[in-house]
Amino acid sequence: MNMQQSLPQEYYQLLEELQAADFVLIELTLYLDTHPGDINAINQFNQYAQYRQKIKQTIESKYGPLQQYGNSYSDAKWSWNSAPWPWQV
Numbered sequence: 001m002n003m004q005q006s007l008p009q010e011y012y013q014l015l016e017e018l019q020a021a022d023f024v025l026i027e028l029t030l031y032l033d034t035h036p037g038d039i040n041a042i043n044q045f046n047q048y049a050q051y052r053q054k055i056k057q058t059i060e061s062k063y064g065p066l067q068q069y070g071n072s073y074s075d076a077k078w079s080w081n082s083a084p085w086p087w088q089v
Contacts, residue, residue, distance in 0.1 A: 007063070014059045018066075021052040 028045040035041060060066060 011059070011063055014055060018052065018055045018059065021048055021055060024048045025052060 025045065025048050028041055028048065032038065032041055032045060056066060
């Protein structure tokens with residue numbers, strides 16, 4: 001993707017939501033490492049994992065894959081090299 005080409009505001013909003021969900025999941029992971037029996041935290045972790053997956057699917061369906069090496073599906077055009085890479089925005 002051309003670095004000069006601007007992306008819609010929606011892309012940045014979705015990416016920010018994805019980053020926020022990642023932050024929550026990291027914090028919950030750290031908490032659950034020391035409190036593995038906390039059912040409420042496990043439920044919250046699972047809810048955020050599902051929420052994160054939905055955001056990721058939305059981004060990838062509109063703007064292309066976010067991750068490589070099997071973490072994101074590819075379309076028939078192998079668009080990995082044409083999508084806005086997270087470090088480019």
